[in-house]
Amino acid sequence: MIDFRYHVVSIVAVFLALAIGIVLGSTELQGTTIDVLRNTSQQIKNQYDATHARNVELTQQESADQAVAQAGESRLLDGLLSGQRVVLVNAPGAPGPVVTGVMSALHQAGAAVTGQVNLQPKLLDASQDNQQFLTQLVQQVAAPGAVLGNGTGLQQAARLLGSAILTKSTDPNGSTPGTTPGTSAQTSTRAILGSYAQAGLLSISGRPFVPATLAVVIAPSAPPAGGVSDPANQGLITLSQQLDAAGLGTVVAGSASASGSGSVIDALRGSTAAGQISTVDNADTVTGQIVTVWVLADALAGRPAGSYGPQAGDSAAAPTPAPTPSAPATPAQPTGPRGKNGRTATAGKNSGQGSPTPTSSRGKS
Numbered sequence: 529m530i531d532f533r534y535h536v537v538s539i540v541a542v543f544l545a546l547a548i549g550i551v552l553g554s555t556e557l558q559g560t561t562i563d564v565l566r567n568t569s570q571q572i573k574n575q576y577d578a579t580h581a582r583n584v585e586l587t588q589q590e591s592a593d594q595a596v597a598q599a600g601e602s603r604l605l606d607g608l609l610s611g612q613r614v615v616l617v618n619a620p621g622a623p624g625p626v627v628t629g630v631m632s633a634l635h636q637a638g639a640a641v642t643g644q645v646n647l648q649p650k651l652l653d654a655s656q657d658n659q660q661f662l663t664q665l666v667q668q669v670a671a672p673g674a675v676l677g678n679g680t681g682l683q684q685a686a687r688l689l690g691s692a693i694l695t696k697s698t699d700p701n702g703s704t705p706g707t708t709p710g711t712s713a714q715t716s717t718r719a720i721l722g723s724y725a726q727a728g729l730l731s732i733s734g735r736p737f738v739p740a741t742l743a744v745v746i747a748p749s750a751p752p753a754g755g756v757s758d759p760a761n762q763g764l765i766t767l768s769q770q771l772d773a774a775g776l777g778t779v780v781a782g783s784a785s786a787s788g789s790g791s792v793i794d795a796l797r798g799s800t801a802a803g804q805i806s807t808v809d810n811a812d813t814v815t816g817q818i819v820t821v822w823v824l825a826d827a828l829a830g831r832p833a834g835s836y837g838p839q840a841g842d843s844a845a846a847p848t849p850a851p852t853p854s855a856p857a858t859p860a861q862p863t864g865p866r867g868k869n870g871r872t873a874t875a876g877k878n879s880g881q882g883s884p885t886p887t888s889s890r891g892k893s
Contacts, residue, residue: 608824612824613639616645616746617771620760627644644733650728651724659682668723669723696776742775744779748786760792785812819845
């Protein structure tokens with residue numbers, strides 16, 4: 529029979545064992561536990577220090593690479609787009625540094641930037657009501673007898689816009705390169721752009737009513753909330769396709785921070801349009817701006833579209849081989865009398881450079 533004393537002894541034994549465990553845990557085991565924690569903490573710190581040092585190294589390397597690219601930009605681009613006119617089509621929220629950087633690179637390549645077309649969100653609105661509105665607007669604005677084609681309101685509006693601001697001819701309306709084209713096409717384009725602007729679909733700067741031969745679409749500064757399938761992405765892809773069909777080539781360029789997962793560049797690269805339209809995902813850098821021009825030169829030469837930049841996966845970071853800029857002319861040989869210092873006294877200075885004018889273009893469907 530178990531008596532009260534047995535219960536007392538059992539309870540005392542339990543508390544004694546608990547006390548011994550606490551003592552052992554706070555004395556004998558404490559050193560081992562702390563050592564393990566210290567070693568783990570030191571390993572994490574070492575990994576952080578190594579990662580931080582590598583990050584600093586890569587940042588310095590990138591800065592040096594961009595400085596080299598900037599120093600050689602004029603040589604890498606000289607004459608690549610001579611005789612061509614380029615229009616910038618800016619998506620809603622397009623980053624200003626990308627716009628100005630690409631424009632500078634185009635000028636250095638010898639291209640004439642006709643102007644900028646700044647898209648508004650309403651143009652990319654995929655709602656049924658807006659699609660009907662776009663269809664009605666196109667029917668009102670288009671010239672009598674114009675072939676509008678089938679498709680959604682956005683497709684028709686983009687097709688009309690592309691035909692207004694782009695052309696496949698480097699000599700529109702019979703004018704010579706470097707001169708202002710005839711006024712008939714400009715009048716029609718002014719009417720279309722004016723109607724689109726009045727409807728809240730876009731705004732313009734410069735002279736985009738002078739038809740360009742090439743287009744650069746500047747992607748938004750951030751991916752849309754809906755990811756790859758967001759209507760804004762799909763709308764920009766549709767617009768880019770229509771621009772590409774109307775001119776000699778179109779490239780979609782964006783900043784590195786806004787070209788990742790869910791962006792329009794990500795969406796385009798995963799679509800059937802990737803075989804038609806090139807993309808550059810680091811156009812906020814000098815390197816990316818150079819590549820943007822190279823891609824347009826590739827389009828003029830009839831080379832296939834590609835995906836370029838650090839986020840292009842297995843694709844090249846730049847077109848291979850890179851387009852060849854115009855070569856400097858051979859300096860004139862001295863023929864005049866020599867002075868006392870042995871140099872030619874009347875030798876002329878030759879500063880001219882060749883400027884190849886691309887004439888071939890990609891076939892359009």
